[in-house]
Amino acid sequence: MTNGNAATGLRDLNTGIPDADQLKGAVSAVYDDVASWSRTGDFWNWGMHCPDLLKELTDICPNFNAGVSDTFSEQLYYQTLQGLPFSKNDFRTLNVLEVGCGMGEGLNFLARLVDPARAVGLDLSAAAIRRANALLARGDRLGYVEGDAEQLPFQDGEFDLVINVESSHNYPDVERFFREVARVLRPGGHFSIIDVFDARSTKRFGELQEIQDFAWIYERDVTENVKSSIRRRMAPGSFFRKEYARKQMPMRARIIGGLGGAHYAGADFIGHRDALSKVLELTRIRPKFVAEYESYRHHLARRT
Numbered sequence: 001m002t003n004g005n006a007a008t009g010l011r012d013l014n015t016g017i018p019d020a021d022q023l024k025g026a027v028s029a030v031y032d033d034v035a036s037w038s039r040t041g042d043f044w045n046w047g048m049h050c051p052d053l054l055k056e057l058t059d060i061c062p063n064f065n066a067g068v069s070d071t072f073s074e075q076l077y078y079q080t081l082q083g084l085p086f087s088k089n090d091f092r093t094l095n096v097l098e099v100g101c102g103m104g105e106g107l108n109f110l111a112r113l114v115d116p117a118r119a120v121g122l123d124l125s126a127a128a129i130r131r132a133n134a135l136l137a138r139g140d141r142l143g144y145v146e147g148d149a150e151q152l153p154f155q156d157g158e159f160d161l162v163i164n165v166e167s168s169h170n171y172p173d174v175e176r177f178f179r180e181v182a183r184v185l186r187p188g189g190h191f192s193i194i195d196v197f198d199a200r201s202t203k204r205f206g207e208l209q210e211i212q213d214f215a216w217i218y219e220r221d222v223t224e225n226v227k228s229s230i231r232r233r234m235a236p237g238s239f240f241r242k243e244y245a246r247k248q249m250p251m252r253a254r255i256i257g258g259l260g261g262a263h264y265a266g267a268d269f270i271g272h273r274d275a276l277s278k279v280l281e282l283t284r285i286r287p288k289f290v291a292e293y294e295s296y297r298h299h300l301a302r303r304t
């Protein structure tokens with residue numbers, strides 16, 4: 001959801017701030033703020049549009065969104081299960097962890113869809129975790145904890161599946177995150193990661209795939225599907241625009257996001273500028289967003 005461009009957003013917070021703790025402090029402050037004006041049911045990702053995936057999802061669970069979303073974020077979450085060697089029944093015995101769960105809606109959606117034995121969401125944003133626990137937690141079956149992807153507060157081998165959705169691009173040390181995922185997964189467990197990549201993170205990802213703890217078994221480039229979701233959200237009268245207009249957002253959030261929420265919806269990834277963004281950039285009230293991201297990809301590994 002957030003954009004890591006050269007001029008503003010999260011990654012530029014890293015520029016000249018080598019201190020990872022400072023970066024994480026900034027990231028959690030941004031998402032605490034977003035949590036304060038987000039509405040129940042909000043996902044924090046760019047979504048993906050794939051008619052085949054949507055059909056499959058609808059066949060498994062007709063009316064899965066009860067008409068209260070544009071389905072793109074749910075499709076992105078459903079993509080994280082693709083390539084896994086599990087039937088729906090198999091999930092019932094699995095312990096699932098989502099790292100970077102935001103306000104928990106994605107994990108809640110998957111938990112309702114495949115009903116795992118236990119689902120835990122973790123996020124750096126205390127406000128997001130408070131909201132998730134207040135609104136979505138279900139006893140031992142679904143819960144949310146505040147924590148850092150690079151230092152997971154779990155036992156070795158505690159999980160069968162770790163998912164990570166549009167979050168790892170925020171982490172100062174992705175290798176530490178990968179090593180933590182390897183530690184908390186049981187041997188034979190799976191790691192499903194979907195995120196946006198620029199040239200640098202693509203190269204780093206390739207290097208990290210050499211880590212011996214993982215065998216990479218599936219990948220899908222969903223760049224065009226994600227762009228299609230963003231285009232549809234940016235279209236006049238879209239579900240996203242209507243929802244965005246209803247939000248009680250502070251002025252600073254409107255300025256960063258543009259009137260139609262363009263920035264939050266990933267408009268920079270498709271080179272879209274809404275009218276407010278153009279004016280703010282021309283008058284230099286807001287720096288120009290420079291799109292650096294090249295691809296959006298899903299990768300799946302088995303813990304060796």
Ligand SMILES: C[S@@+](CC[C@H](N)C(=O)[O-])C[C@H]1O[C@@H](n2cnc3c(N)ncnc32)[C@H](O)[C@@H]1O
Binds near residue numbers: 028043101149165
């Ligand atoms: C774009 S949001 C995606 C949230 C959710 N996965 C979704 O798709 O709705 C990125 C999330 O990553 C979280 N995050 C960033 N850095 C983190 C870290 N070091 N540890 C845990 N979570 C982190 C943020 O707080 C934010 O909730």
